[in-house]
Amino acid sequence: MSRTYRIREFAELAGVTVRALHHYDRLGLLEPKRTATGYREYCAKDLEALEQIVALKFIGLPLGKIKLLLKRGTGDLASALRAQRTILDQKRRLLDRAIRAISEAETALQKGNGVDSEVFKHIIEVIEMQNKTEEWKKQYDLLVQGKIERLKAMSPDVKTQLQKEWSDLLTDIGAALNEDPASPKAQALVSRWATLMGAFAPAEAVDPELLKKFGASYSPSDWPDGAKKPEGQAADSRIWVFMRRALAVRK
Amino acid sequence: MSRTYRIREFAELAGVTVRALHHYDRLGLLEPKRTATGYREYCAKDLEALEQIVALKFIGLPLGKIKLLLKRGTGDLASALRAQRTILDQKRRLLDRAIRAISEAETALQKGNGVDSEVFKHIIEVIEMQNKTEEWKKQYDLLVQGKIERLKAMSPDVKTQLQKEWSDLLTDIGAALNEDPASPKAQALVSRWATLMGAFAPAEAVDPELLKKFGASYSPSDWPDGAKKPEGQAADSRIWVFMRRALAVRK
DNA sequence: TCTACGCTGACGCTGCGTCATGGTGC
DNA sequence: TGCACCATGACGCAGCGTCAGCGTAG
Numbered sequence: 001m002s003r004t005y006r007i008r009e010f011a012e013l014a015g016v017t018v019r020a021l022h023h024y025d026r027l028g029l030l031e032p033k034r035t036a037t038g039y040r041e042y043c044a045k046d047l048e049a050l051e052q053i054v055a056l057k058f059i060g061l062p063l064g065k066i067k068l069l070l071k072r073g074t075g076d077l078a079s080a081l082r083a084q085r086t087i088l089d090q091k092r093r094l095l096d097r098a099i100r101a102i103s104e105a106e107t108a109l110q111k112g113n114g115v116d117s118e119v120f121k122h123i124i125e126v127i128e129m130q131n132k133t134e135e136w137k138k139q140y141d142l143l144v145q146g147k148i149e150r151l152k153a154m155s156p157d158v159k160t161q162l163q164k165e166w167s168d169l170l171t172d173i174g175a176a177l178n179e180d181p182a183s184p185k186a187q188a189l190v191s192r193w194a195t196l197m198g199a200f201a202p203a204e205a206v207d208p209e210l211l212k213k214f215g216a217s218y219s220p221s222d223w224p225d226g227a228k229k230p231e232g233q234a235a236d237s238r239i240w241v242f243m244r245r246a247l248a249v250r251k
Numbered sequence: 252m253s254r255t256y257r258i259r260e261f262a263e264l265a266g267v268t269v270r271a272l273h274h275y276d277r278l279g280l281l282e283p284k285r286t287a288t289g290y291r292e293y294c295a296k297d298l299e300a301l302e303q304i305v306a307l308k309f310i311g312l313p314l315g316k317i318k319l320l321l322k323r324g325t326g327d328l329a330s331a332l333r334a335q336r337t338i339l340d341q342k343r344r345l346l347d348r349a350i351r352a353i354s355e356a357e358t359a360l361q362k363g364n365g366v367d368s369e370v371f372k373h374i375i376e377v378i379e380m381q382n383k384t385e386e387w388k389k390q391y392d393l394l395v396q397g398k399i400e401r402l403k404a405m406s407p408d409v410k411t412q413l414q415k416e417w418s419d420l421l422t423d424i425g426a427a428l429n430e431d432p433a434s435p436k437a438q439a440l441v442s443r444w445a446t447l448m449g450a451f452a453p454a455e456a457v458d459p460e461l462l463k464k465f466g467a468s469y470s471p472s473d474w475p476d477g478a479k480k481p482e483g484q485a486a487d488s489r490i491w492v493f494m495r496r497a498l499a500v501r502k
Numbered sequence: 503t504c505t506a507c508g509c510t511g512a513c514g515c516t517g518c519g520t521c522a523t524g525g526t527g528c
Numbered sequence: 529t530g531c532a533c534c535a536t537g538a539c540g541c542a543g544c545g546t547c548a549g550c551g552t553a554g
Binding site for chain 2: 542543544545546551552553
């Protein structure tokens, strides 16, 4: 049939490195024939296989999965593509946030206001923003779900009262941002917060672990009829950072 | 002053893992005081430092650079941010292409036309597209620069002649896509191609290595007054893949 | 004394890059 | 005979995760 290639030539042919071909060979991804003296001998079929490997690698599939995909039928190819796209979408969102964080930091630097601390705070804003909207959202929604229902079932008087308590609490926290999270003042705020959380669900449903994990990651203002933020955008994020810390210190 | 924390608590306080703190310690990024028995003892200042580390890590800076940035002044912080944004922008473009490649592959799968080969070809299209527009662009532009100037300086007759030769060559290549890149037919096409390239620059400027590396990565149709593609979008990419291979085989 | 937590190695993971050492092809 | 090319280890990198084996706090 058509000619064969030694590894060097074959690598250039396909646009990969010799080392990569060695690697794929050892992984069992692409194992060419060997000459009597052990030289690898690649043919046209190997080129097709390598092309597929390169293609799947390009979309971010790990070599292990590529191996499985190519050795088995095409059945899972579709699902693999779907899964990979989901992963890439997540990566892109992360990237976008990182880029935005840099932009924020750069404008903060140009304004030359604070020394450095301001710069980092801007980045942290974006990080927290992510945490709120991405990582914990799903699971936290589960936790919150029951509370909203209870909220709806409450009398208007109680609702108004709860709203005021939330609002007051947030104001107080905003005024205590410079406190040590371990201080009695901060811990008192945590207690008030935990109590308010507890008002929305039966006591046994208020898992302290859950509270610690997700509690501070979400604003009550996300809830219908929730309390309004006492201050501007900036205070928002710092409040939840503070509460997360204070919760971490809490037993 | 304010209280100190042992590693576990401090980790929760900051939202990182104990292992990460160990790691940062060993790297010299964040080295807390130690108790008499060797326990790490973190304080409020360490928390600030860790926050900065986390922030810089979030935007993708490697720990080594973070260490340098935090130990030195803020002078290079601005440039580090710029550099990092450039890197992230590149990453994002790559990600977008990978995502598009998956989309193409999925539609190809749904159409159910070809078995698999079609699917991979679509991905490869996107990869080649990237190679053309990203990786080699800058350096290739340097190579092409002189050629364009020579082209402008040519007489209209010669220009027309060259355009025709390019067009013919591309047509011939398009008709030979199924040839073995090592075949005499393919190699003859490579020779014609190299000759045409050479017509744009003095012979000594046509480095064969450069030719091999960048020659097939760019379409002559990118040039002003360049030849038109003989066929549709799809043929375009396959032509350059074929030529790259044929060039790789060439001595 | 029991138990949770702290300490220091050390290997694993991902995809090769980069020697180092020694055999082959022409 | 020499020189370019091939082969097989083996370490390195980035950022921790995950034991393992052993001391410490309370």
